[in-house]
Amino acid sequence: MEASNWGFVTAAYVVTWVLIVGYLAYSQRALNRARAEYTRVTGRKPGQGEGA
Amino acid sequence: MTDDVHSVQVPRSGGWTTFGVVSIAALIATQVFAFISSPPDVNMGQLEKILYVHVPAAWVMFLCFAIVLVYSLRFLWKGREEDDLLAAAAAEVGAIFNGLTLLLGMIWGKPAWGVWWVWDARLTSTLVLFLVFVGYLALRAFVEDPQRRGQWSAAVGILGALNVPIVWESVTWWRTLHQMPSTMQDMAKIYWVGMFANFGAMVLVMVYFIRRRYEAAAIERAAEHAAQAAALGGDE
Numbered sequence: 001m002e003a004s005n006w007g008f009v010t011a012a013y014v015v016t017w018v019l020i021v022g023y024l025a026y027s028q029r030a031l032n033r034a035r036a037e038y039t040r041v042t043g044r045k046p047g048q049g050e051g052a
Numbered sequence: 053m054t055d056d057v058h059s060v061q062v063p064r065s066g067g068w069t070t071f072g073v074v075s076i077a078a079l080i081a082t083q084v085f086a087f088i089s090s091p092p093d094v095n096m097g098q099l100e101k102i103l104y105v106h107v108p109a110a111w112v113m114f115l116c117f118a119i120v121l122v123y124s125l126r127f128l129w130k131g132r133e134e135d136d137l138l139a140a141a142a143a144e145v146g147a148i149f150n151g152l153t154l155l156l157g158m159i160w161g162k163p164a165w166g167v168w169w170v171w172d173a174r175l176t177s178t179l180v181l182f183l184v185f186v187g188y189l190a191l192r193a194f195v196e197d198p199q200r201r202g203q204w205s206a207a208v209g210i211l212g213a214l215n216v217p218i219v220w221e222s223v224t225w226w227r228t229l230h231q232m233p234s235t236m237q238d239m240a241k242i243y244w245v246g247m248f249a250n251f252g253a254m255v256l257v258m259v260y261f262i263r264r265r266y267e268a269a270a271i272e273r274a275a276e277h278a279a280q281a282a283a284l285g286g287d288e
Contacts, residue, residue, distance in 0.1 A: 005098045005163055012102040012159045013083070016109075019152050020079075020257065023145075024072075027264045034271040038062070041278045046271045047064045 060133050060273040068263055075256035082253040086246030093243075099163060100243065106156040108251035109149050110178075112258045114216055116146025117181070119262070121213035124206035133273065136202035139209055140192055141265035145258055147185040154178060165229060173226035177219040184212035198273070 038046045086104040093100040123139035126132070157175065158168045169175065188208045195201040223230050 008159050008163050009098050009101045012105060012156050015155050015159065016105045016152060019148060019155075020076075023148050023261065024076075027261060027268065031264055031268040031271075034268040034275065038271045038275040038278070041275045041282070046062045046274070047066075 059277050060137070060270050062274045063267050063270055065267060068260065068267075071256075072260045072264070075253065075260045078253040078256055079250070082246070082249040086250055090242055090246050096164065099160060102156060102160045103243075104246050104250045106153060106160055107247055108254045109156060110153040111251050112254045113146050113149040113153055113181075114220070115255065116142045116149060116258060116262070117185070117213045117216050120146060120185075120209040124209040124213075127202055127206050131199075133198060133202065134270065136198075136206065137269040137273065138262070138266050140189075140205060141262045141269060143185050143188050143205075143209055143212075144265055145261045147182065147189060148261070149254075149258070150178065150182040150185060154182060170229055172228040172230050173222040174219065174228070174230035177215065177222045181212065181215050181219055184208065184215060188212060 035046050038044075083104065087101060090100065090104075092098050119142035120139045123135045123142065127135035127139060154175075157178075161170070162168050188205055191208060192201055192205050195204060223232050
């Protein structure tokens with residue numbers, strides 16, 4: 001069992017990082033989209049002046 | 053459409069990118085530390101290294117759903133849309149860590165138990181929890197009215213969070229395949245150090261994710277408010 005375990009350990013860490021990096025990219029894209037939409041509607045960058 | 057009680061404040065994003073970089077760096081560092089510092093377990097061999105991600109992911113998942121519970125209750129109490137958005141951000145991040153917990157459990161289960169999946173009490177209750185929060189997110193996507201969306205998702209979020217103690221206790225209430233929770237006494241200190249270090253780093257990543265998802269949702273809602281105000285000919 002010992003020799004074959006490294007494949008499972010590697011798979012576990014690959015899955016972890018694919019999920020974390022994938023979600024990081026997804027979150028950043030969603031944030032950029034929201035900021036662009038806010039700027040388009042208000043003519044200001046988010047966080048500049050008062051909230052809408 | 054009963055569009056809300058008040059406008060959503062746009063959160064400031066200063067410093068959060070740095071926080072995110074530090075969180076990811078901390079997670080890499082704690083994983084490397086755990087890998088290097090822990091010897092193979094007598095029974096599990098190198099498989100114990102999966103526990104440095106599986107167990108912290110499960111704890112972080114519980115933490116996310118506790119946040120959902122607190123902010124859902126707060127939303128029902130005060131009616132502030134920010135609380136609903138924060139609960140939703142925590143629910144989404146919790147679902148991600150829930151999915152990760154299930155996947156890592158399966159990867160661990162195959163070599164340890166000989167099967168990828170078994171309808172064991174812990175696995176089944178964790179899957180139910182996952183499905184409840186996937187349902188929560190689907191519900192939010194289908195309900196347009198912000199107040200109704202907030203109330204319905206708060207109800208589902210609270211019900212889902214109440215499932216957490218069942219998941220936690222499932223291994224003691226129903227003795228099936230999943231092992232009982234380990235204690236400080238039956239695990240060597242070096243394994244605990246690696247596990248808590250990884251948990252700490254994963255909590256930082258969780259905070260970063262929740263904050264970013266909340267920020268995006270709040271900006272989106274603020275833009276919607278501004279667009280509606282402009283359409284009605286009022287001020288933003």
